[in-house]
Amino acid sequence: MANEVANKNQKPATLQSMVTSAGIRERFNDVLGKKAPAFISSLISVANNSDMLAKADPTTVITAGIMAATLDLPINQNLGFAYIVPFYNGKKRITEAQFQMGYKGYVQLAMRTGQYKTINASEIYEGEIKSRNRLTGEFELGERTSDKVVGYIAYFRLVNGFEKYLYMTKEEVEAHAKKYSQTYKKGFGLWITDFDSMAIKTVLKRLLSKYGILSVEMHNMATALSNDGAVIRDKDGQLTPDFEGTTVDVQAEVADTIEHNANSEELDIPAFVDPETGEVIDDVALFGD
Template sequence: MATNSSLKNQLIEKGENTVNIQETMLKNLMNSNDVKSKFTEVLKDKALEYMDSVITLVNADKELMECEPGSIIDACMIAVSLGLSVDKMLDYIWIIPYRRKANFSLGYKGYIQLLLKNGEYKAINVIEVYEGQLRSWNPLAEELDIDINSKKSDAVIGYAGYFEMLNGFRKSVYWSKENMDAFSNNNFSKSDLRWGSDYKAMAKRTVMRNMLSKWGRLSAEMQKAYSEDLNTDTFINGN
């Protein structure tokens, strides 16, 4: 089997465009014994199905297709190690293209999945708060009063997070839309397009991550996911 470098040179000589070159290189890498064995080691008989989902993910994203194939494999392997699907419909994780490199990012639904799997959490959730629903929020005592049935419009005024552990410990948090906008503007650069393409998902992720980092109990697996998530933010917004 040709190396990635020699294969790329062959494709360039044939006059293939960049997208076709990257697609061929990715498929070549995915079909290598080394990559197959990595997926199979974790996923067993579900490895080929998962690998097909990786190809589907990349084929549906032009910018991701232009990323270095090795970085795509590395990002997806992080998801594999955490037991999370790369299916965009599930919204557990994001594979973020940036400067021709694919980067793993954990969505708020991924945080929920990992925490429930941890076995120490009875319930965990994060929601949009619409106009009319917020009765009161005491940031000192962290007392939150929301009436879901009092929604007046589709205008989102904030985001609320909540978790309860099996030992009885509970935590509620609330971020106003103004606070979330300020956080986004101060901590994320214009290079991070996630806030523009899916603001609500990023806002929920922010609430979830902040809440857990301060008050949650994180397993070794959850700490790994959290660290990888932070690394992606640092890479995208620190350049």
């Protein structure tokens, strides 16, 4: 009975109280070393600058932060590498946080492997594609004949000479958005306001996940591709890591999500939604300058 009263009187954990606990600081230290204090300060700053993140389940904010820390990507929205995005989970009636990769984050992780000599993604304008070899997948590009965007292309060349292209027409990208983006279907969000940036990210992500180097040695690339746009959970559907203990191996917990999420598709960046009114406030900008 006394325990029940104590539990009722116990205040909910806040982000500030959680990140100042020895166990969680140790987790960040394990991942980032000397850079941990600065990253934790950045995490608190990002949360404090967003009313939605301030309301979010702090465990989801921290797990999203650990995901970014594991990938050694800054979460400053202005840099365009990675983001912690709040959204209202209508089924659970709570606000949660998602980890989101930016276009620059994918390029950064690919280049860090040391295996990519060149990597890029861009719009394709009308008239630019002169020819396409269906057998090798190679494209020959020419001068554009108008300012009309007709598709999107991603390309990489490895240091060993292997190269690969992936091209999607604008219609194919639109079909992808209609299938996987709830905000696109409803007529708002980044797929509406910044379609080209979302399309470029989509074609690059597809290229890397299908043909890029994703071996065990390139763990960070595999982790990023499988967890982009997700509330980080383990294969049993629980939030990870479990901060009740102090012996959680964060790296192992994050790795466990790869198999669970490997076949998941990006479901778009959730909008900022007021949990009381249901009003869409705005979308987070994923692509910096």
